[in-house]
Amino acid sequence: MDLQALRAQINQLDETILSAFAQRMTICRQVGVYKKENHMPVFQKDREDQVIQRIRDMAPPDMSQSAAALFAAIMDISKCYQQQVLADASWMPSFQQVKTLSCARAGCQGTRGSNSETALRMLFPGAEAKFYATFGDVCKAVGSGEIDFGILPIQNTTTGTVIPTYELLHQQVGYIAATVNLEIRHCLAIRKDMDPAKLTTVCSHPQALQQCSGFLRESGLEQLSYSNTATAARFVAQSPLPYAAVCSPRCAEQYGLRILRPDIADAMENVTKFICFSKECLIPEQADTISIIAELPNRAGSLSRMLNKFAANGLDLQKLESRPVADGSFDVRFYLDFSGNVLDPRVNALLADLAGSLSEFRFLGNHQTLG
Numbered sequence: 001m002d003l004q005a006l007r008a009q010i011n012q013l014d015e016t017i018l019s020a021f022a023q024r025m026t027i028c029r030q031v032g033v034y035k036k037e038n039h040m041p042v043f044q045k046d047r048e049d050q051v052i053q054r055i056r057d058m059a060p061p062d063m064s065q066s067a068a069a070l071f072a073a074i075m076d077i078s079k080c081y082q083q084q085v086l087a088d089a090s091w092m093p094s095f096q097q098v099k100t101l102s103c104a105r106a107g108c109q110g111t112r113g114s115n116s117e118t119a120l121r122m123l124f125p126g127a128e129a130k131f132y133a134t135f136g137d138v139c140k141a142v143g144s145g146e147i148d149f150g151i152l153p154i155q156n157t158t159t160g161t162v163i164p165t166y167e168l169l170h171q172q173v174g175y176i177a178a179t180v181n182l183e184i185r186h187c188l189a190i191r192k193d194m195d196p197a198k199l200t201t202v203c204s205h206p207q208a209l210q211q212c213s214g215f216l217r218e219s220g221l222e223q224l225s226y227s228n229t230a231t232a233a234r235f236v237a238q239s240p241l242p243y244a245a246v247c248s249p250r251c252a253e254q255y256g257l258r259i260l261r262p263d264i265a266d267a268m269e270n271v272t273k274f275i276c277f278s279k280e281c282l283i284p285e286q287a288d289t290i291s292i293i294a295e296l297p298n299r300a301g302s303l304s305r306m307l308n309k310f311a312a313n314g315l316d317l318q319k320l321e322s323r324p325v326a327d328g329s330f331d332v333r334f335y336l337d338f339s340g341n342v343l344d345p346r347v348n349a350l351l352a353d354l355a356g357s358l359s360e361f362r363f364l365g366n367h368q369t370l371g
Protein backbone atom coordinates (compact mmCIF):
# COMPACT_ATOMS: atom_id res chain seq x y z
CA MET A 1 0.00 0.00 0.00
CA ASP A 2 1.24 3.47 -0.85
CA LEU A 3 0.98 5.83 2.15
CA GLN A 4 1.56 8.91 0.00
CA ALA A 5 -1.31 7.96 -2.29
CA LEU A 6 -3.63 7.31 0.67
CA ARG A 7 -2.73 10.70 2.16
CA ALA A 8 -3.39 12.36 -1.16
CA GLN A 9 -6.90 10.88 -1.10
CA ILE A 10 -7.39 12.13 2.48
CA ASN A 11 -6.31 15.61 1.40
CA GLN A 12 -8.91 15.60 -1.36
CA LEU A 13 -11.65 14.46 0.98
CA ASP A 14 -10.60 17.12 3.54
CA GLU A 15 -11.08 19.75 0.85
CA THR A 16 -14.58 18.43 0.15
CA ILE A 17 -15.41 18.36 3.88
CA LEU A 18 -14.00 21.86 4.40
CA SER A 19 -15.95 23.29 1.50
CA ALA A 20 -19.18 21.63 2.77
CA PHE A 21 -18.44 22.88 6.30
CA ALA A 22 -17.95 26.46 5.07
CA GLN A 23 -21.20 26.27 3.07
CA ARG A 24 -23.05 24.85 6.06
CA MET A 25 -21.75 27.65 8.30
CA THR A 26 -22.82 30.29 5.77
CA ILE A 27 -26.35 28.86 5.82
CA CYS A 28 -26.28 28.70 9.63
CA ARG A 29 -25.35 32.37 9.64
CA GLN A 30 -28.50 33.10 7.59
CA VAL A 31 -30.51 31.01 10.09
CA GLY A 32 -28.93 33.19 12.79
CA VAL A 33 -30.15 36.34 11.07
CA TYR A 34 -33.64 34.80 10.77
CA LYS A 35 -33.61 33.94 14.49
CA LYS A 36 -32.52 37.45 15.41
CA GLU A 37 -35.36 38.99 13.35
CA ASN A 38 -37.89 36.55 14.75
CA HIS A 39 -36.67 36.60 18.35
CA MET A 40 -35.92 32.89 18.41
CA PRO A 41 -33.33 31.26 20.65
CA VAL A 42 -30.27 29.89 18.87
CA PHE A 43 -30.47 26.50 20.57
CA GLN A 44 -33.22 24.35 19.02
CA LYS A 45 -33.11 21.03 20.83
CA ASP A 46 -35.78 19.28 18.74
CA ARG A 47 -34.03 20.19 15.51
CA GLU A 48 -30.68 18.99 16.86
CA ASP A 49 -32.23 15.67 17.93
CA GLN A 50 -33.65 15.29 14.40
CA VAL A 51 -30.27 16.09 12.78
CA ILE A 52 -28.46 13.56 14.97
CA GLN A 53 -31.09 10.86 14.43
CA ARG A 54 -30.90 11.37 10.66
CA ILE A 55 -27.10 11.09 10.73
CA ARG A 56 -27.25 7.95 12.87
CA ASP A 57 -29.72 6.39 10.43
CA MET A 58 -27.59 7.25 7.40
CA ALA A 59 -24.16 6.39 8.83
CA PRO A 60 -22.57 2.96 8.36
CA PRO A 61 -23.55 1.05 11.54
CA ASP A 62 -20.01 0.91 12.94
CA MET A 63 -19.68 4.69 12.54
CA SER A 64 -23.08 5.76 13.83
CA GLN A 65 -21.73 6.87 17.25
CA SER A 66 -18.69 8.73 15.91
CA ALA A 67 -20.73 10.39 13.15
CA ALA A 68 -23.26 11.55 15.77
CA ALA A 69 -20.40 13.01 17.87
CA LEU A 70 -18.98 14.78 14.79
CA PHE A 71 -22.29 16.40 13.91
CA ALA A 72 -22.97 17.36 17.54
CA ALA A 73 -19.61 19.18 17.45
CA ILE A 74 -20.46 20.87 14.15
CA MET A 75 -23.77 22.11 15.59
CA ASP A 76 -21.99 23.38 18.70
CA ILE A 77 -19.67 25.39 16.47
CA SER A 78 -22.57 26.66 14.41
CA LYS A 79 -24.44 27.81 17.55
CA CYS A 80 -21.48 29.90 18.72
CA TYR A 81 -21.26 31.33 15.20
CA GLN A 82 -24.95 32.25 15.27
CA GLN A 83 -24.55 33.79 18.73
CA GLN A 84 -22.02 36.17 17.21
CA VAL A 85 -24.71 37.26 14.72
CA LEU A 86 -27.29 37.74 17.45
CA ALA A 87 -24.81 39.52 19.76
CA ASP A 88 -27.32 39.05 22.56
CA ALA A 89 -25.93 39.84 26.00
CA SER A 90 -29.13 39.26 27.97
CA TRP A 91 -27.38 36.45 29.88
CA MET A 92 -25.15 39.09 31.49
CA PRO A 93 -26.13 40.64 34.82
CA SER A 94 -26.08 44.43 34.86
CA PHE A 95 -22.50 45.50 35.46
CA GLN A 96 -20.34 48.55 35.78
CA GLN A 97 -17.02 48.86 34.06
CA VAL A 98 -14.47 50.54 36.33
CA LYS A 99 -10.96 51.89 35.83
CA THR A 100 -9.84 50.79 39.28
CA LEU A 101 -11.55 49.23 42.28
CA SER A 102 -12.11 51.80 44.98
CA CYS A 103 -12.83 50.57 48.47
CA ALA A 104 -13.52 52.25 51.81
CA ARG A 105 -14.10 49.05 53.82
CA ALA A 106 -13.05 45.49 53.03
CA GLY A 107 -13.46 42.38 55.14
CA CYS A 108 -11.87 39.00 55.62
CA GLN A 109 -12.12 36.02 57.93
CA GLY A 110 -9.98 35.75 61.05
CA THR A 111 -8.13 38.42 62.89
CA ARG A 112 -5.25 40.84 62.50
CA GLY A 113 -2.05 39.26 61.23
CA SER A 114 -3.80 36.63 59.10
CA ASN A 115 -2.72 35.91 55.54
CA SER A 116 -6.19 37.08 54.49
CA GLU A 117 -5.43 40.46 56.04
CA THR A 118 -2.16 40.65 54.10
CA ALA A 119 -4.09 39.89 50.88
CA LEU A 120 -6.63 42.57 51.79
CA ARG A 121 -3.86 45.14 52.35
CA MET A 122 -2.22 44.21 49.04
CA LEU A 123 -5.49 44.94 47.27
CA PHE A 124 -6.63 47.97 49.26
CA PRO A 125 -3.78 49.51 51.25
CA GLY A 126 -5.86 52.49 52.37
CA ALA A 127 -9.12 50.70 53.25
CA GLU A 128 -10.52 50.00 56.70
CA ALA A 129 -10.15 46.26 57.38
CA LYS A 130 -12.96 44.39 59.12
CA PHE A 131 -12.62 40.88 60.50
CA TYR A 132 -15.28 38.17 60.64
CA ALA A 133 -15.51 34.81 62.39
CA THR A 134 -16.42 32.75 59.33
CA PHE A 135 -16.25 32.88 55.52
CA GLY A 136 -20.06 32.99 55.53
CA ASP A 137 -20.02 36.08 57.76
CA VAL A 138 -17.74 37.84 55.24
CA CYS A 139 -20.29 37.06 52.51
CA LYS A 140 -23.16 38.33 54.65
CA ALA A 141 -21.29 41.59 55.29
CA VAL A 142 -20.83 42.05 51.53
CA GLY A 143 -24.53 41.32 50.98
CA SER A 144 -25.68 43.82 53.60
CA GLY A 145 -23.34 46.53 52.31
CA GLU A 146 -21.38 46.64 55.58
CA ILE A 147 -18.21 46.23 53.49
CA ASP A 148 -17.52 47.03 49.83
CA PHE A 149 -15.43 43.92 49.19
CA GLY A 150 -14.91 40.54 50.80
CA ILE A 151 -11.58 38.71 50.55
CA LEU A 152 -11.51 34.90 50.70
CA PRO A 153 -8.82 32.33 49.87
CA ILE A 154 -9.76 30.12 46.92
CA GLN A 155 -6.74 28.06 45.97
CA ASN A 156 -3.32 27.08 47.28
CA THR A 157 -0.48 25.76 45.17
CA THR A 158 0.25 22.95 47.68
CA THR A 159 -3.13 21.89 49.03
CA GLY A 160 -5.35 22.91 46.12
CA THR A 161 -8.89 24.18 46.25
CA VAL A 162 -10.39 25.91 49.28
CA ILE A 163 -13.71 24.07 49.09
CA PRO A 164 -15.82 26.27 51.43
CA THR A 165 -15.17 29.27 49.19
CA TYR A 166 -16.51 27.35 46.19
CA GLU A 167 -19.61 26.33 48.15
CA LEU A 168 -20.23 29.99 49.01
CA LEU A 169 -19.69 31.11 45.41
CA HIS A 170 -22.57 28.85 44.46
CA GLN A 171 -24.80 30.56 47.03
CA GLN A 172 -24.66 33.85 45.10
CA VAL A 173 -22.28 35.81 47.28
CA GLY A 174 -21.70 38.42 44.59
CA TYR A 175 -19.20 38.83 41.77
CA ILE A 176 -15.44 38.40 41.70
CA ALA A 177 -13.77 41.66 40.69
CA ALA A 178 -10.12 40.81 41.35
CA THR A 179 -7.77 38.12 42.61
CA VAL A 180 -4.44 38.43 44.34
CA ASN A 181 -1.69 35.84 44.74
CA LEU A 182 0.09 35.86 48.07
CA GLU A 183 3.27 33.97 48.83
CA ILE A 184 2.60 32.07 52.03
CA ARG A 185 5.36 31.48 54.56
CA HIS A 186 4.70 29.31 57.57
CA CYS A 187 6.83 29.30 60.73
CA LEU A 188 6.55 27.52 64.06
CA ALA A 189 6.07 30.20 66.72
CA ILE A 190 5.97 29.99 70.51
CA ARG A 191 5.75 32.34 73.49
CA LYS A 192 9.11 33.93 74.25
CA ASP A 193 9.19 32.39 77.76
CA MET A 194 8.16 28.91 76.59
CA ASP A 195 10.69 26.06 76.80
CA PRO A 196 10.64 24.38 73.35
CA ALA A 197 11.37 21.00 74.97
CA LYS A 198 8.02 21.16 76.77
CA LEU A 199 5.89 21.69 73.64
CA THR A 200 3.06 19.19 73.24
CA THR A 201 0.73 20.72 70.67
CA VAL A 202 0.66 22.84 67.57
CA CYS A 203 -2.40 24.82 66.48
CA SER A 204 -3.34 26.50 63.22
CA HIS A 205 -5.82 26.52 60.37
CA PRO A 206 -6.25 22.98 58.96
CA GLN A 207 -4.90 24.08 55.54
CA ALA A 208 -1.75 25.52 57.17
CA LEU A 209 -1.26 22.31 59.19
CA GLN A 210 -1.68 20.32 55.99
CA GLN A 211 0.81 22.52 54.12
CA CYS A 212 3.41 21.75 56.84
CA SER A 213 2.49 18.07 57.26
CA GLY A 214 6.05 16.78 56.67
CA PHE A 215 7.64 18.91 59.39
CA LEU A 216 4.76 18.37 61.82
CA ARG A 217 4.80 14.59 61.42
CA GLU A 218 8.52 14.57 62.31
CA SER A 219 7.93 16.87 65.28
CA GLY A 220 5.46 14.44 66.88
CA LEU A 221 3.37 17.38 68.15
CA GLU A 222 -0.36 16.93 68.52
CA GLN A 223 -2.32 19.04 66.03
CA LEU A 224 -5.23 21.29 66.93
CA SER A 225 -7.40 23.05 64.33
CA TYR A 226 -8.14 26.74 64.56
CA SER A 227 -10.32 28.88 62.33
CA ASN A 228 -7.33 30.94 61.23
CA THR A 229 -3.52 31.08 61.55
CA ALA A 230 -3.75 34.45 63.31
CA THR A 231 -6.40 33.29 65.81
CA ALA A 232 -4.09 30.37 66.63
CA ALA A 233 -1.13 32.74 67.10
CA ARG A 234 -3.20 35.02 69.35
CA PHE A 235 -4.30 32.03 71.43
CA VAL A 236 -0.71 30.78 71.82
CA ALA A 237 0.44 34.27 72.84
CA GLN A 238 -2.23 34.51 75.54
CA SER A 239 -2.28 30.94 76.85
CA PRO A 240 -0.01 29.37 79.49
CA LEU A 241 -0.33 26.00 77.70
CA PRO A 242 2.76 24.42 76.01
CA TYR A 243 1.41 25.16 72.54
CA ALA A 244 3.01 26.44 69.34
CA ALA A 245 1.29 28.09 66.38
CA VAL A 246 1.85 27.73 62.63
CA CYS A 247 1.53 31.25 61.23
CA SER A 248 3.31 33.79 59.05
CA PRO A 249 6.49 35.49 60.40
CA ARG A 250 4.60 38.80 60.26
CA CYS A 251 1.83 37.36 62.42
CA ALA A 252 4.33 35.88 64.93
CA GLU A 253 5.91 39.31 65.28
CA GLN A 254 2.52 40.98 65.67
CA TYR A 255 1.62 38.72 68.62
CA GLY A 256 5.09 38.96 70.22
CA LEU A 257 5.92 35.30 69.54
CA ARG A 258 9.36 33.80 68.98
CA ILE A 259 10.00 32.02 65.70
CA LEU A 260 11.28 28.60 66.70
CA ARG A 261 11.53 27.27 63.12
CA PRO A 262 11.11 29.43 59.98
CA ASP A 263 9.79 28.13 56.66
CA ILE A 264 8.34 24.79 57.71
CA ALA A 265 6.01 24.31 54.71
CA ASP A 266 6.48 21.12 52.66
CA ALA A 267 6.83 23.05 49.39
CA MET A 268 9.40 25.80 48.95
CA GLU A 269 7.01 27.79 46.77
CA ASN A 270 3.66 28.09 48.49
CA VAL A 271 1.19 30.58 47.07
CA THR A 272 -2.47 31.21 47.89
CA LYS A 273 -4.89 32.89 45.54
CA PHE A 274 -7.51 35.11 47.18
CA ILE A 275 -10.68 36.39 45.53
CA CYS A 276 -12.03 39.86 46.07
CA PHE A 277 -15.78 40.06 45.51
CA SER A 278 -18.52 42.68 45.70
CA LYS A 279 -22.32 42.67 45.75
CA GLU A 280 -22.67 44.49 42.43
CA CYS A 281 -20.91 43.26 39.33
CA LEU A 282 -17.84 45.46 38.80
CA ILE A 283 -15.60 44.73 35.85
CA PRO A 284 -12.16 46.37 35.84
CA GLU A 285 -11.10 47.70 32.45
CA GLN A 286 -8.15 45.31 32.42
CA ALA A 287 -10.24 42.27 33.41
CA ASP A 288 -8.80 39.21 31.71
CA THR A 289 -10.29 36.20 33.46
CA ILE A 290 -13.89 35.03 33.59
CA SER A 291 -15.36 32.68 36.19
CA ILE A 292 -18.57 30.75 35.62
CA ILE A 293 -20.56 27.87 37.09
CA ALA A 294 -21.88 25.25 34.67
CA GLU A 295 -24.12 22.34 35.47
CA LEU A 296 -24.20 19.73 32.75
CA PRO A 297 -26.68 16.98 32.02
CA ASN A 298 -25.31 13.63 33.14
CA ARG A 299 -24.95 12.40 29.55
CA ALA A 300 -22.02 10.88 27.67
CA GLY A 301 -19.94 13.60 26.04
CA SER A 302 -21.58 16.62 27.70
CA LEU A 303 -18.33 17.79 29.35
CA SER A 304 -16.22 17.29 26.23
CA ARG A 305 -18.83 19.15 24.15
CA MET A 306 -18.65 22.12 26.49
CA LEU A 307 -14.84 22.10 26.49
CA ASN A 308 -14.79 21.89 22.68
CA LYS A 309 -16.66 25.17 22.54
CA PHE A 310 -13.77 26.87 24.34
CA ALA A 311 -11.31 25.36 21.88
CA ALA A 312 -13.49 26.28 18.88
CA ASN A 313 -13.50 29.91 20.04
CA GLY A 314 -9.78 29.97 20.83
CA LEU A 315 -10.43 30.62 24.53
CA ASP A 316 -7.91 29.41 27.06
CA LEU A 317 -9.34 27.43 29.96
CA GLN A 318 -7.37 28.11 33.15
CA LYS A 319 -9.17 26.01 35.73
CA LEU A 320 -11.88 23.38 35.90
CA GLU A 321 -13.15 22.42 39.32
CA SER A 322 -15.96 19.99 40.01
CA ARG A 323 -18.04 19.90 43.17
CA PRO A 324 -20.96 17.63 44.05
CA VAL A 325 -24.46 18.97 43.45
CA ALA A 326 -25.40 17.45 46.86
CA ASP A 327 -28.83 16.15 45.90
CA GLY A 328 -28.17 12.47 46.61
CA SER A 329 -27.03 11.85 43.02
CA PHE A 330 -23.41 11.71 41.90
CA ASP A 331 -23.97 14.69 39.61
CA VAL A 332 -21.37 17.44 39.74
CA ARG A 333 -21.32 21.16 39.15
CA PHE A 334 -18.35 22.65 37.28
CA TYR A 335 -16.56 25.87 38.12
CA LEU A 336 -14.56 27.22 35.21
CA ASP A 337 -12.02 30.02 34.89
CA PHE A 338 -10.95 31.05 31.41
CA SER A 339 -9.05 33.94 29.81
CA GLY A 340 -11.17 36.67 28.28
CA ASN A 341 -13.21 39.82 28.62
CA VAL A 342 -17.01 39.91 28.28
CA LEU A 343 -16.77 42.79 25.80
CA ASP A 344 -15.03 40.48 23.31
CA PRO A 345 -17.76 39.29 20.84
CA ARG A 346 -16.35 35.73 20.82
CA VAL A 347 -16.59 35.56 24.60
CA ASN A 348 -20.12 36.95 24.55
CA ALA A 349 -21.11 34.40 21.91
CA LEU A 350 -19.73 31.50 23.94
CA LEU A 351 -21.34 32.65 27.18
CA ALA A 352 -24.68 33.31 25.47
CA ASP A 353 -24.50 29.79 24.05
CA LEU A 354 -23.70 28.23 27.44
CA ALA A 355 -26.41 30.27 29.17
CA GLY A 356 -28.93 29.04 26.60
CA SER A 357 -27.99 25.37 26.65
CA LEU A 358 -26.89 24.39 30.17
CA SER A 359 -29.22 23.25 32.94
CA GLU A 360 -27.51 25.76 35.23
CA PHE A 361 -25.27 28.60 34.14
CA ARG A 362 -23.98 31.34 36.40
CA PHE A 363 -21.61 34.19 35.71
CA LEU A 364 -19.29 34.73 38.69
CA GLY A 365 -17.35 37.72 37.41
CA ASN A 366 -14.76 39.07 35.00
CA HIS A 367 -11.68 39.89 37.02
CA GLN A 368 -8.09 40.90 37.03
CA THR A 369 -5.09 39.76 39.07
CA LEU A 370 -3.87 42.64 41.22
CA GLY A 371 -1.01 43.11 43.65
Ligand SMILES: O=C(O)C(=O)C[C@]1(C(=O)O)C=C[C@@H](O)C=C1
Pocket residue numbers: 028031032042043044045047048051074075078079082
Ligand atom coordinates in the same frame (compact mmCIF):
# COMPACT_ATOMS: atom_id res chain seq x y z
O1 LIG B 1 -31.86 24.66 12.48
C1 LIG B 1 -31.48 25.61 13.18
O2 LIG B 1 -32.25 26.28 13.89
C2 LIG B 1 -30.08 25.97 13.19
O3 LIG B 1 -29.75 27.02 13.72
C3 LIG B 1 -29.03 25.05 12.66
C4 LIG B 1 -28.45 24.15 13.73
C5 LIG B 1 -27.38 23.27 12.99
O4 LIG B 1 -26.22 23.62 13.04
O5 LIG B 1 -27.81 22.30 12.34
C6 LIG B 1 -27.81 24.96 14.79
C7 LIG B 1 -28.39 25.21 16.01
C8 LIG B 1 -29.66 24.64 16.43
O6 LIG B 1 -29.68 24.29 17.79
C9 LIG B 1 -30.08 23.56 15.55
C10 LIG B 1 -29.50 23.31 14.34
